[in-house]
Amino acid sequence: MRYWLTRLGTSVLLLLTVSALAFGAMNILGDPLFNILGPVALDVDNPESVELIQAAEEQYNLDDPLPIRWALWLGDFVTGDFGVQFSEDGEPPVRDLISERLPRTLQLLVMAQVLAALIAIPWALWTASRPNSKVDRASTITSFLFIAIPSFALAVMLKWALSIKLSIFPLAYVTNDTFWERSFQMLLPAITLALPAAAIYQRLLRTDLITTLQEDFILTARSKGVSRRSVLFKHALRSSLFSFVTIFAINTGALIGGALVVEQIFLIPGLGRAIVEAILREDFPVVLAIVMIIAFAFVILNLIVDLIYSLIDPRVRSS
């Protein structure tokens, strides 16, 4: 119990630090007033502009010192008010933008990770049970190929081959389609993200499986007459999952980066495209909100990883 309270405390501290750093960086590196008003912000001789400037400074608390502005923004943020977009007419509010875009990216990531795990686990079991065989060596080359290809190249290749030439997958993502139709439209983008991830997971899991298979308790299992298959699934796999689980969680961050590219190529209006657009426009509230969501996702993922550790290993539970 105390352990989980400490965990909660450090998580909150982490989120606060991330928000302060992001908020500070955005305000120091850019000029918020200019980003809100555009060229008007520089036109200080024109009384009309001055009026606009004053209104904006009031609305966004721009005269207050940075820490106060941060505190004010944070107060709004935690109560669910993510502010308005700086650019254009400020519509839709950041919160609406996020709630429209987030589910798409989330679905893409979940599909990609599930696919990656579904590919990586059997692949690793298969190769680890025959290390250094021809099959294993061919698989090593394949996996390094997947890891080495940049995601945009893989995306373009898969889109060209499977969507354009063979027409197996739809070309476009249609926001008005039903959930299942949209899921199908997202399958190829998810595969694009999943393949390199699966290759990384397979490398790791294979190595750990090979180490586990040398353990004494595996010999015990064999000496009991347990079949090779059951030795792999019931005895070796579970003991070998630790690095896999860890990398699986950490790699989610890399997948968010990959999603930026993949959403762009497969024309999915997700969070990835939103953040690219927002950064180009220096649209602070949008960038901040997305940064915070990603940080929050990491905190949650970390907690889940810890939970999974303790589910896998009774020794973690008791310590």
Add this chain to the structure above:
Amino acid sequence: MTSRETGSVQISRAEATEPLLVVDNLSTHFPTERGVVRAVDGVSLSIKRGESLGIVGESGSGKTVLSRSIMGLLPAAAIRSGSVRFAGTEILDLPAKRMRHLWGAEMAMVFQNPLNSLNPLMKIGKQITEPLKLHLNMNRSHAKATAVRLLKDVHIPEAEQRLNQYPHELSGGMRQRVMIAIALACGPTVLFADEPTTALDVTVQSQILDVINEQRTDRNMSVILVTHDLGVVAGHTDHVAVMYGGKLVERAPTRTLFANMKMPYTKSLMRSIPKLDNPSHTRLATIPGRPPDLVNPPDGCRFAPRCAYAQDRCHDEEPPLAVADDPDHYYACWYPVGSPEFEARDAELRAAGDPRVDAGATI
């Protein structure tokens, strides 16, 4: 009642006219980058139902590889030749798929390190019931009841509660008892125990050996006990096989061996001999010099380069296994203890104060 389907191998237990386990000219080679490691080289032995055989020898002499070769539990790279007959059936050439029906059911193994030999992520109960369900098709409740009985057999207190515990919640001695319970689960006819007590406290060691011995008598089971402990050899085995450099160099009923050992190697190995009726925990002595290279073994007797009694012939000609006065006593030595050549050399060495001759040790 007398036979059991084990895959397509018919094992008849009662009518066997030959000993339960007959190993004939068994060799196990490992191809490595350095060359072929002859870890076991032409070993023959046999063991009757209910008997116990101790295997001793210095580290690296091939005891572990021998016991795993007999059982067929070797890395895929190992190459075996010769013959292993179990209850009249040749099992050396059986594929792992078929051997699986014997493993755990007819032959079981207890390993040296109880800390690593149990699956740390699986409850004790599940680890014991696994072979019961596998070989005896027991349902859950029957398997569970049997597991409790097994834990009681090996004297584990609060057996029911143990089923739901994980290995890390038990002491080393308790874990080794669990390992024994697992090995005994399906009533095997041969139990291999590879240094089952080496990793345990001295006080726990004899308890574990007593449990194995007790179960051997109760179940009329054969035991092959690999050990470094002279007390164990003296107190818990009917026969002893002595290994050196992958070869079996001396074999005899335990009493005969202690009373009349023939190999200078055996003699130096057992320098400190425990009293038969009061087995203490005495490690085998270490012998000066290096064990033989198993890739390029020396010509002649493999022990000759380290043997204080070696003569020219020992370096050139390999001694065959000869029969001693007791027809069950075999040894591979040209000039065994008690032979005129040996005695002459012994007197010489003693006069010169050679440290390889233990002044106090008279057999």
